[in-house]
Amino acid sequence: MDESQIYPRLQEVFESVFDDDSIQVNPALSASDVDGWDSLTHIRLLLTVEKAFHVKFSTSEIGKLQNVGDLVGLIKAKT
């Protein structure tokens, strides 16, 4: 999958995980930008991403993610 396919689906994932509808996914977006994006929501987000894109992340891969751009790169590599 390339970015143009990944971002729309990722936008849907964010809408299902977070209560705030105004979040717009972009490469620089990270936990510090979003209310309620704590460690538990982060886990719920990653689990939802795994199911939405039919991929599995390893613990070390998860540990390296800093922002949405990193996440998209990881999804791209696996799809």
Add this chain to the structure above:
Amino acid sequence: MNPLYAELQWLPRPPADFAGRLKASGSAAVPAGDALRQLSHFGLDLNQLTKLGKAVARTRAAGDTLAPLTPFRLAILSNATIDLIVPALAATALRHGIALEVIQPSYDQVPQEALTPDSKVNAAKPDAVLFALDYRALPLKLSVGDSDAAMAALHGALGYLKMLRDGIKANCNAVCIFQSFAAPPEPLFGSLDCALPGTLRFLLNEVNRELATMTRAWGDVLFDVASLAETVGLADWHSPQLWNLGKFAFSDELIPLYCDHIARILAALRGKSRKVLVLDLDNTLWGGVIGDDGLEGIALSQGDARGEAYLAVQRMALDLRNRGIVLAVASKNNDNVAREPFLKHPEMLLKLEHIAVFQANWDDKATNLRAIAEELSLGIDSLVFLDDNPVERGLVRKLLPEVAVPELPEDAACYARTLSAAGYFEAVTFAEEDLKRAGFYQDNARRAGLQKQMGGVDAYLESLDMTITFQPFDATGRARITQLINKSNQYNLTTRRYTEPEVAEAEKAPEVFTLQVRLADMFGDNGMISVVICRPSAESVWEIDTWLMSCRVLGRRVEQMVLRQILERARSAGIRKLAGVYKPTPRNQLVVDHYAKLGFSKISEEASGITHWELLVESADPERAPMKVISQGFESVREGSLT
């Protein structure tokens, strides 16, 4: 992962605009508790449950009690991370009529919270405490092959649990709910782990067995997580990745199921378990339609794959009755026809004496369910309704939302399992009297008095998005037309049988007017459901030689729409009068008033019961039903032959 459990498939699928509906629920005219509860009656995933659970918390924080839901305060003690579970649990509890408040202490403080008199949990004085411990919480030392050490480990583990219980009882006296333990699917030997003392599997089996006995003796409650985990599969239940990532005791995908099980227990503690199973008959308790197929035609034998599925449903119903659940019947059939299999079919497991109330008539099912509840002097919320027909299920859910109506899969082989998976009859206590409860209702399969019809059926029919398709007979439809003509017995005015060549003749004869009728709705295509044949009998008169309909679409005003189509074609063929005849048979008493209801005038009645009717085409204007009409393949009946 088995989707029946992971997706709670006995619940309808969530609407696409669930998030939008949740946002809008705040401004609804109904109390917040009811608005939020309505949103819980779907197979919601973890994210949806989380949104709904947060809405519950916000509503409570704003001072709303969530009436009329029953309040319940539950403390959860766990050695694992429960943060993902807590909001989902509050949302799931709505489904069972409970306004749940969860008291959540700090992570992994189980003995501290239980034993300290002024701990967060004890000070909160909850209604119940759930010990959501997984096997890692137990002080179990493996001692493979050493019976004495194994017994010591077992006693140590049970002693630990008893100590926790005593602490809660002494400090806040809450009801204690203990989870049994799901073994990790990592045996050291394979089969030997089961029998050899001191293996983890051996120890957990022993702990679970003892815990079940002890909780019953103490008057506490067991939440048999071991059995739940086995049902979905230990390998799917346990997730090493999730434990490593954040000390989650089991897979996030099973959180909705886990929450539903807890909610059932809380509902049972508050007396909200269901008490009555109301059964549809055709294609639910047997394969086929008794009115059309007769005793010989319904599928109900051992050794026949289709029949076995329905026997399994009957067996489950009978077993439920034997543990105290009351059985009733709600079927669209003539009463005597519906009772026939119970009285005469050799393979029926259910007999009339097992059925407390037997409602077989042509009223809508919502009206009949209300009659059943009244007859039994039980609340409408005690009922579970099992019906293969999604249209009937939708009607009851719409008009009687308090009734539990499980979604059923396509394959009847899974009906019994789906009913069981839904867990409507969960109980936390059992006594001798429960066994006899079903009998207290004097099972003489009585009929509840006919009720005033419930309103709302018309609006429901409109929401079905029906499309009716009219065509003349053609080669493609010929086989199915012949089948319908020969197997319809109930909704059949003249019961004239045709061979396929005879159907082909009618198809090709230019002066004969034929109709094959199909009906589709939002649940799918019902296929061909009505057949009409009209023949000229005099100048400008059509006699209706054949008019039959599938009983599956009764009550939707298909007959009126069929008559409108006949009239339209009659007008363009210059016909002035329609002549109808009713020929009574032992099976078609249902249609004795068919022509009267459609506005025909009765011309004569013979001694045999045959009646003749007439309708003037010019003035006839039967009421439209809310459906889209497609009419294709027609040419003028007078000109040329239909191909």
